[in-house]
Amino acid sequence: MSQASSDYIRAYMAERPIQAERAALVIIDMQHATGSRDGALGCKLKAEGSSAADYRFDRIERFVVPNALKLREHFRRLGRPVLHVTIGAALPDASDAPPHMRKLFVGTSNFLGSREHEIVEPLKPLPGEHVLRKTTIGAFASTNIDSLLRALSCEQLYLCGVSTNMCVETTAREAADRGYLVTLVEDACGTTHEDLHNVTMRNFQRLFGRVRSTQESVGELEKAHA
Numbered sequence: 001m002s003q004a005s006s007d008y009i010r011a012y013m014a015e016r017p018i019q020a021e022r023a024a025l026v027i028i029d030m031q032h033a034t035g036s037r038d039g040a041l042g043c044k045l046k047a048e049g050s051s052a053a054d055y056r057f058d059r060i061e062r063f064v065v066p067n068a069l070k071l072r073e074h075f076r077r078l079g080r081p082v083l084h085v086t087i088g089a090a091l092p093d094a095s096d097a098p099p100h101m102r103k104l105f106v107g108t109s110n111f112l113g114s115r116e117h118e119i120v121e122p123l124k125p126l127p128g129e130h131v132l133r134k135t136t137i138g139a140f141a142s143t144n145i146d147s148l149l150r151a152l153s154c155e156q157l158y159l160c161g162v163s164t165n166m167c168v169e170t171t172a173r174e175a176a177d178r179g180y181l182v183t184l185v186e187d188a189c190g191t192t193h194e195d196l197h198n199v200t201m202r203n204f205q206r207l208f209g210r211v212r213s214t215q216e217s218v219g220e221l222e223k224a225h226a
Contacts, residue, residue, distance in 0.1 A: 009206045016156075016181050020225035024154035025075040027068055028085045028139070028161030028168050030123045033108040033116040035060060035162050040108035040116050052192045059190040060162065065122050067188035067214040068160050072123070074218045078225055081152050082129040085139045087167060088117045097135040105135075138170035146178060156181040158217055160188035165196040173208055182209035185217050 032039035037057040045053035075082050089097045090112050094105040109116045125131050132143040139145045149157070157180050159172050168189050175182045184204055191197050201211045212220070
C-alpha cells in the first residue's frame with residue numbers, strides 16, 4: 001500500500017492554527033514506580049532479566065526526561081500552564097482504585113505517600129504548576145483535568161511522558177474527543193517496546209491529533225507567540 005493511499009484520512013482532518021495563548025503542557029506519569037530505572041517496575045524487569053527494561057529506561061533517560069524539561073522551560077517562559085498527571089492509589093491496598101488497576105498499584109507500591117508515587121527528581125513540580133492524580137489509564141476519567149483546563153482557557157495540549165501506548169495515548173484520545181487540539185511530542189514520550197510507541201504515533205495522526213518533535217513544538221509555539 002502506498003503512503004498516499006494509507007494516509008487518505010488526512011483529507012478529512014480539519015486544519016487548526018496553533019495559539020500559544022491557549023496552550024498547556026501535560027506531563028504524564030513521570031513517577032518512580034514506572035518512570036525510573038530504580039523504581040518498582042525497573043527493579044522487577046531487571047530481576048527477570050528482561051531486555052525491555054533497557055529500551056524503556058534508556059529512552060526515558062536519553063529522551064523523555066531531557067525533552068520534557070525543555071518543553072517545561074519553554075512553557076514557563078511563555079507563561080503557559082504546566083500540568084503533571086500522576087497515577088496511583090490513595091490507599092496502600094488500592095481499594096480506592098478501579099479493579100483492573102489494583103494489582104499494578106499494589107505490585108509497584110504506588111500509593112500516596114510512597115516514594116514510588118513521587119514524580120522523578122528532575123521533573124518535580126515547580127511553584128505554580130498543577131498536579132492531578134488519576135486512578136485510571138486516562139486522565140479525563142478520574143481527575144478534574146477537563147474543568148481545570150477550561151478554567152485556564154487552554155484548548156491546545158502538548159502531551160509527553162509514559163507510557164506512550166497506555167496513559168499518554170488514552171489521555172490524548174480522551175482530550176481529542178472533547179474538542180482539544182492535541183499534540184503528542186514524540187521524542188518526549190516512551191514505553192517498553194519500540195513498535196508500540198511507533199504504532200501509537202502513526203495511529204494518533206488519523207483524526208485524533210498531531211505528532212511533533214520537541215524542537216518542532218517549541219518552534220511553532222514560539223512563532224505563534226511572536
